[in-house]
Amino acid sequence: MTADGKQHKGIVIYCSDPRPNLWKHIKEMLIPPSEIFIPIPLLGGPISLVHQTTLNIEYRCLRTQIDFALAVFSPQEFLVIGHDCGYYAKVGQNFPLSGKVSDIEKAVEFLWECYHLPVTGNFWHQEQKQFETITEVSPIA
Ligand SMILES: [Zn+2]
Numbered sequence: 001m002t003a004d005g006k007q008h009k010g011i012v013i014y015c016s017d018p019r020p021n022l023w024k025h026i027k028e029m030l031i032p033p034s035e036i037f038i039p040i041p042l043l044g045g046p047i048s049l050v051h052q053t054t055l056n057i058e059y060r061c062l063r064t065q066i067d068f069a070l071a072v073f074s075p076q077e078f079l080v081i082g083h084d085c086g087y088y089a090k091v092g093q094n095f096p097l098s099g100k101v102s103d104i105e106k107a108v109e110f111l112w113e114c115y116h117l118p119v120t121g122n123f124w125h126q127e128q129k130q131f132e133t134i135t136e137v138s139p140i141a
Pocket residue numbers: 015016017043044045083084085086087
């Protein structure tokens with residue numbers, strides 16, 4: 001809990017590319033004002049969770065950050081954000097937008113399998129200036 005009594009509610013994994021300004025949009029559109037999400041920004045965002053071999057350093061860095069945040073802040077859910085990310089150049093394949101969207105689905109499934117916390121995957125559409133919910137998983141009630 002923070003000084004003003006807010007609970008740490010979740011973790012947000014997103015790309016730190018400053019051009020789409022994802023953190024601003026995430027805070028405005030996806031996170032209720034009463035909730036605190038721990039931002040884990042890095043270039044490429046969650047894509048190393050799907051391309052673990054090619055982006056192995058990024059993958060290990062991200063997992064280390066997630067594990068530390070889980071241990072220290074006890075968040076209750078994940079929010080995974082995708083966008084039309086230029087970091088795919090490092091994957092060495094020509095990725096269509098549809099592949100980047102479906103990678104968010106895979107990243108959500110992977111986090112769910114690892115941590116068994118609710119995970120929501122959103123994709124930022126720059127031209128429409130809005131998020132699209134791709135998939136959500138949560139424990140069976
Ligand atoms: Zn990006």
